[in-house]
Amino acid sequence: MFTRQVANKLVIVLVYVDDLLITGSDTDMIEQLKCTLNSKFKRKYLDIGARGARPSPTPLEQNNNFFDALDTKCLKQNEEGMPGKVHMEATLRVVRYIKKNPWQGIWLDSSSTCGLIAFCDSDWSTCPISRKSVTRYYIKLGNSLISWKSKKQNTVARSSAEAEYRSMAMTTAKLIWLSGLLNELGVKRDHPAKLFCDSKTTL
Known part of the structure; x- marks a missing residue:
């Protein structure tokens, strides 16, 4: 994400691979940015017409x-x-x-603690075609939401407990990655990461 602010004028550019989303409070600054991009790259601008x-x-x-x-x-x-x-x-x-x-x-709370808290769940055999389950999780750093995902699992689970276990495994992998990132950034956490799941069988 790229942000430029001049006085009360703001332009935000969101970049994902080769796609850009340009928005802001000043149309003149947006047009200037588009002209700059056109001079450097071959771009195609899309409008959903809504x-x-x-x-x-x-x-x-x-x-x-x-x-x-x-x-x-x-x-x-x-x-x-x-x-x-x-x-x-x-x-x-x-x-x-x-x-x-x-x-x-998404509002980020600067006064909250720095502990990682994750919540995960799964829908067993949600897809009627592949019979694969869907994993969903969201992770908070203190009171601030920092990561979330909803993704179909790679293999077919033979029970709801197995689907929940795979959901927990995916969430745990994300927690480990975030813990390593926070360590590299020098962020001291108040307590170990917590993972919550609603399946007693899996736990």
Whole structure:
């Protein structure tokens, strides 16, 4: 992420691999930055065309299951583009939600402790096609959220306990990596990392 602030004017550039998202409070500074990028690199600017869209009160519909769309695609081979359409509609809903709540963000608490706390869970055999489970976790440094993930597991779990165990293993690996990073940065932690799971069988 690159941030430039001049007086009360702010421009933020988010970079992911070869994709950039440019936003800010001053359109002139944004245009200057785009001209600078155009002089150095070959760029293509995309616009989703949602400026006149109606704001959404929530980022996603309740109980929305994207796997159902994939399952429908497999059953109806003559309907092309079904998963892409469903996912695009969900993406536009998130954009419309941000439009209504432009100041939403993740607040980092400077006065909290420096202990790592993780919470993990899994959905057993969520995908109706591959029967693979989905791991979800989020990790906090004190009261501040610093890492989160939702990812399909690599192998098929034969029980809900196995799915939960794999979820804990993935979260533990992330905790170890974050612990090493904090050590390199010289951050002293108050206590060892804590991992919470809702499966008594796995524990």
